[in-house]
Amino acid sequence: MKAPRDVPTPLLESLKSLGLTKYEALVYIGLLRTAGATATEVHEISGVPRASVYPVLDRLVQKELVSVSHTTPKRFAAIPPDQGVENLMRRIESDAQSARTALDALYREKGPESRGDQELIWTIYGEENIKTRLAEMFKSAERSVELLATGDLLQRSVLSLLDPVPGSVPVEIVTDHWTGEQPSRFRLHLLPLAALCETPFLAKKLLPYERSGVFLVDDTRALLWMEGAEGQPSALYSESAGLVLFVRRHITTVMEWAKAAVQ
Amino acid sequence: MKAPRDVPTPLLESLKSLGLTKYEALVYIGLLRTAGATATEVHEISGVPRASVYPVLDRLVQKELVSVSHTTPKRFAAIPPDQGVENLMRRIESDAQSARTALDALYREKGPESRGDQELIWTIYGEENIKTRLAEMFKSAERSVELLATGDLLQRSVLSLLDPVPGSVPVEIVTDHWTGEQPSRFRLHLLPLAALCETPFLAKKLLPYERSGVFLVDDTRALLWMEGAEGQPSALYSESAGLVLFVRRHITTVMEWAKAAVQ
DNA sequence: TAAATGTTGTTGCTAATATAACAACAAGGT
DNA sequence: ACCTTGTTGTTATATTAGCAACAACATTTA
Known part of the structure; x- marks a missing residue:
């Protein structure tokens, strides 16, 4: 079993801004370094408390970053990084799109009236x-x-x-x-x-x-x-x-x- | 002065996933509906506590979502939505890029060895x-x-x-x-x-x-x-x-x- | 002019929420 | 009996949200 070798903080920050929590990031990174780990192994590799690993893995599966095996105990594997990051980006991009249109509606409502720009x-x-x-x-x-x-x-x-x-x-x-x-x-x-x-x-x-x-x-x-x-x-x-x-x-x-x- | 008319929650969620906090989202939305507001007006329009408005506006300027006037009191204006959202996406995209490369490095480290895929x-x-x-x-x-x-x-x-x-x-x-x-x-x-x-x-x-x-x-x-x-x-x-x-x-x-x- | 009032921008503290971390336990396998 | 898996709570900790009080400055009013 590999050490929970520490992860560069900037990488964690990047993943956070893609919508992952610290634990999710740690677990995903940990899984990238193995091939098919049980929950307990994930705990050991990632340093995340064992009890927290289960909900975290659930969320990662939901976010299409890991796949699950149908064995007992379950085994987990990471989706390759480029694919995974793209999956995350797809969600964000769609959010961006809906935000854009919603905001634009609000924005147009006011029309280009009284350009307060005047003396400022x-x-x-x-x-x-x-x-x-x-x-x-x-x-x-x-x-x-x-x-x-x-x-x-x-x-x-x-x-x-x-x-x-x-x-x-x-x-x-x-x-x-x-x-x-x-x-x-x-x-x-x-x-x-x-x-x-x-x-x-x-x-x-x-x-x-x-x-x-x-x-x-x-x-x-x-x-x-x-x-x-x-x-x-x-x-x-x-x-x-x-x-x-x-x-x-x-x-x-x-x-x-x-x-x-x-x- | 306009009412702090309530904002659809899905829009808030979308903006959160673009890296804004609730207050930042509210203030930005509020600003979109006016043209050049003082901090106090922002407070009235957005419903965000007046004291909180200042740090929030600072962050929004930092994130290139609002511009500031050089008057006293300062006045604030929102960058148009499509431009603003694009500014946010640029940051995220760059995070995604660095995450991708960093993760890929980790991923390759392990090589395609022991395909645990075997019997699973x-x-x-x-x-x-x-x-x-x-x-x-x-x-x-x-x-x-x-x-x-x-x-x-x-x-x-x-x-x-x-x-x-x-x-x-x-x-x-x-x-x-x-x-x-x-x-x-x-x-x-x-x-x-x-x-x-x-x-x-x-x-x-x-x-x-x-x-x-x-x-x-x-x-x-x-x-x-x-x-x-x-x-x-x-x-x-x-x-x-x-x-x-x-x-x-x-x-x-x-x-x-x-x-x-x-x- | 001086007091009264009002607004801006700050600071510091408290409350609420989301995330992180731990302890305990039931179920099942060895 | 023992160990491991998976689950359920409960307790910290960090971030965000919300509030109160204040100093600086300008405007009004006596």
């Missing part, structure tokens, strides 16, 4: 969320789209979001680095690299972090994308006149400075 | 699990594949699994119903419908449930697929000589009976 500044966490918001902004553009972003951010995350901008709306892009040909769709302003290198201090000021950007749509909606070196990215979004004005000025200033430096 | 009869729950096991059986067939199944089960779940059967292995199929042309790949035995209708009692005996089947590979591995009217399907699998013999006889008997009835 929102912080959005997570790249996905930021990109979704940016996409909304771009799609709803009516008069202008201006953006000032590091080449990195621009190419990797933002450029693909620009497709839905209506054809009649001019798009102005200011960046420090551009690979590929000049795009006809956008008006491109390249920050003079030479000047940037001469004054790294200034470069830092204009494009402070590794990946960062400033986005302005219709002179009414602004988004500031900032990404600390380590953590997840976050962004500020606002329709506040004050912040919009500030962004407005910032972009203009940078463009003016770029023109001056080029001369 | 296993019950397998869930259609996916059964199909996986059937696929394994078919793929490893070396001498013969025989199956006796209701037409329904055959066409909907089993037929597609037969592809991996090695070309040199003969496949015998006994069923009550077959649509489409005669397959060249298999040897097909149709149970005489007329006789079946005359003796519904017998029909029930031979193919007891709605969807059921008996599968025999190489005269050494047998699987009995049974499906109660309501619950999830289950199956018996065995390499036990006794059970295999029994299945062997059963299939032969049915085929003999069919021949006799036809005359």
Whole structure:
């Protein structure tokens, strides 16, 4: 009989978030290391109290993670991991689906009324969320789209979001680095690299972090994308006149400075 | 201010299985029905105690389900449901991935040694699990594949699994119903419908449930697929000589009976 | 201006629930 | 008689839920 050798905690955490309890995880892991064990053997291998093993095994069978033999005493075997994890995911995915539809019903109920967004500044966490918001902004553009972003951010995350901008709306892009040909769709302003290198201090000021950007749509909606070196990215979004004005000025200033430096 | 109108419990359950606590679910749902609420308003809308609202909102921000405004007092807004659920699923999916690899490492450690399968009869729950096991059986067939199944089960779940059967292995199929042309790949035995209708009692005996089947590979591995009217399907699998013999006889008997009835 | 009021955000404590762990025992097999 | 299996309670322990009290700050009112 094998020792109840200890199990890495991160694995336990992962399994918990898939809906297993600690015991269920321990028993399943234990069973993976054997082939057909009795309840008592499961107890010995997993370190789970013998009396607790029975209900736990019942639940695991219910969750389609183990199969049972028709002998006395009963013997138990684990379903292979990929199959088993998929079984768990299927349940969760179905929950996600029903939650999605139920929540969506509630969400639509309120309609897009009084966008409290008006004078507030929102912080959005997570790249996905930021990109979704940016996409909304771009799609709803009516008069202008201006953006000032590091080449990195621009190419990797933002450029693909620009497709839905209506054809009649001019798009102005200011960046420090551009690979590929000049795009006809956008008006491109390249920050003079030479000047940037001469004054790294200034470069830092204009494009402070590794990946960062400033986005302005219709002179009414602004988004500031900032990404600390380590953590997840976050962004500020606002329709506040004050912040919009500030962004407005910032972009203009940078463009003016770029023109001056080029001369 | 809206009432903390009660929330359907199944929705709460779904959200719990996505890793939210009851309070987190209530607050998120509450936020979906407004646009930018203060902590106190969240408390009123969701029915969650005001003091509890703060830690809960913190966690929701962490989980990328709500965004925060930079005002005093802070205001909170929900990320749209589909986006939010996707954010939750991303975490879970990543947990599933790491669990899969970690478990697989453990699983391989033991190798396919001492197949305890030898003399045991296993019950397998869930259609996916059964199909996986059937696929394994078919793929490893070396001498013969025989199956006796209701037409329904055959066409909907089993037929597609037969592809991996090695070309040199003969496949015998006994069923009550077959649509489409005669397959060249298999040897097909149709149970005489007329006789079946005359003796519904017998029909029930031979193919007891709605969807059921008996599968025999190489005269050494047998699987009995049974499906109660309501619950999830289950199956018996065995390499036990006794059970295999029994299945062997059963299939032969049915085929003999069919021949006799036809005359 | 100063007291009165009200709201926000915190802290700490208690209650309820789900999970974990143990003790005891009946049934059956050796 | 002994040991093992499977079952049933009962007791811890951890997580979550719910409450009360308070300091900080702003707004009103005398």
